[in-house]
Amino acid sequence: MKTVHVHAAPSEYILEEGILKKLEGLLVARGILRALIVTGTKSWAAIDDFWPAMVEVQTELYTYGGECSFSEIDRVTAMMEDYDAIIGVGGGKVIDLAKAVANEVHKQVIVVPTLASNCAPWTPLSVLYDDTGAFVRYDVYPVASSLLVVEPALLLQAPRDLFVAGIGDTIAKWYEADVQLGSIAAKTVPMMISYEAARQCKDILLAQSEAALAAVDAGVVNDAFIQVIETMFMYAGMVGGYGDHYGRTAGAHSIHNGLTALEAAHTKLHGIKVAYGICVQLMLEGRQSEIAALRPFYKALGLPQSLKELGIDATDAELLAVAQKATIPEESIHLMPNGEMTATRVFDAMKALENHAFVSL
Numbered sequence: 001m002k003t004v005h006v007h008a009a010p011s012e013y014i015l016e017e018g019i020l021k022k023l024e025g026l027l028v029a030r031g032i033l034r035a036l037i038v039t040g041t042k043s044w045a046a047i048d049d050f051w052p053a054m055v056e057v058q059t060e061l062y063t064y065g066g067e068c069s070f071s072e073i074d075r076v077t078a079m080m081e082d083y084d085a086i087i088g089v090g091g092g093k094v095i096d097l098a099k100a101v102a103n104e105v106h107k108q109v110i111v112v113p114t115l116a117s118n119c120a121p122w123t124p125l126s127v128l129y130d131d132t133g134a135f136v137r138y139d140v141y142p143v144a145s146s147l148l149v150v151e152p153a154l155l156l157q158a159p160r161d162l163f164v165a166g167i168g169d170t171i172a173k174w175y176e177a178d179v180q181l182g183s184i185a186a187k188t189v190p191m192m193i194s195y196e197a198a199r200q201c202k203d204i205l206l207a208q209s210e211a212a213l214a215a216v217d218a219g220v221v222n223d224a225f226i227q228v229i230e231t232m233f234m235y236a237g238m239v240g241g242y243g244d245h246y247g248r249t250a251g252a253h254s255i256h257n258g259l260t261a262l263e264a265a266h267t268k269l270h271g272i273k274v275a276y277g278i279c280v281q282l283m284l285e286g287r288q289s290e291i292a293a294l295r296p297f298y299k300a301l302g303l304p305q306s307l308k309e310l311g312i313d314a315t316d317a318e319l320l321a322v323a324q325k326a327t328i329p330e331e332s333i334h335l336m337p338n339g340e341m342t343a344t345r346v347f348d349a350m351k352a353l354e355n356h357a358f359v360s361l
Helices: 019-028 041-047 070-077 092-105 152-156 160-181 189-218 223-247 251-259 270-285 288-301 316-326 343-354
Strands: 013-015 034-039 058-063 085-090 108-113 125-129 135-140 147-150
Touching: 013 019, 013 223, 019 108, 019 147, 034 041, 034 092, 041 058, 041 085, 070 092, 085 092, 092 108, 092 125, 147 223, 152 223, 160 189, 160 223, 160 251, 160 270, 160 288, 189 223, 189 288, 251 270, 251 316, 270 288, 270 343, 316 343
Parallel strands: 013 147, 034 058, 034 085, 085 108, 108 147
Antiparallel strands: 125 135
16 A cells, blocks of 8 residues: 655634734743744845834844755754744745754744745745755655634735746646656545646646736736645645655656756756746657647746746756756656656657657657
8 A cells, every 4th residue: 555644734824914913822822932034135125114012022133144054944943042943035936945953952933924936835845955956855844833824915916937937837736746656546646636736736736827927917816826836835845745755746846956957057947947848758758749749837937948948058068967957866856757757768758858759749
């Protein structure tokens, strides 16, 4: 019997306009009277108008260095002795840092996202990098966040390109779960939940993303925007939360990790690189027709189906370096049931995408 370990959700999740005005009461209800706020410079500037004045809860601000790295985790962990909890305010790396520290010190973590770009606010895991920004691994924690609060008006103000990148990262949930769960005939109930959540990641985003982007452009929250951000957080988080290793990363994220071998890729957003990785994965699956079917959606959102469209002019030697890093033994690309995933196969798939081998299908 195939088994999974379920890490379902934060203990409490609230999406509500004006929710941050209630934050102090939510902290006090958890016995939190002193909290360290971990954030980034841009994140704190974004939330400044929304952050409440607190009377009962004492907070101190720490601005992180830009990476969820082991040295950063050690630095913040050393600060936590006098605090009841840690509050992560920002995007994925800030939130992952807060969760990693909370796991080290066995204290509550409160999550306040300032943008919708991935499922980090929902999941009890952190993606870990070294100080140069190169991917190392991800860790899954036994305890989830105590509270996730989402202020939609705040997320609406986030940069448009980060929102698009979040859509790219989230639609990968379907392709990376499908390649693993699709072939399992006797799925357990958690697997079924994971698989359906992954399907919704694709269906909702294909249907609602353009309308959600219209909300961003107009600066007015609409139903499509709410559906898309909740899909990014909740449905995407449920894929791995219920599917465990069957619902986590596969080929697309391995390609993203491989791209960290290129210095030119370091400035590209995570979800944009993952969106490209989806196409490499589909080439490896022999599903060129699916890449072609995604073409209009990718064009409408400005997502790349080749490195050229990603803005990277790579030599064959650089492509091979990406392929080699994407296929190291620890990478999730080897979970794909499509034969041995070698650097040569990945290199050939990337070359085919540069030549738009899927367009004529």
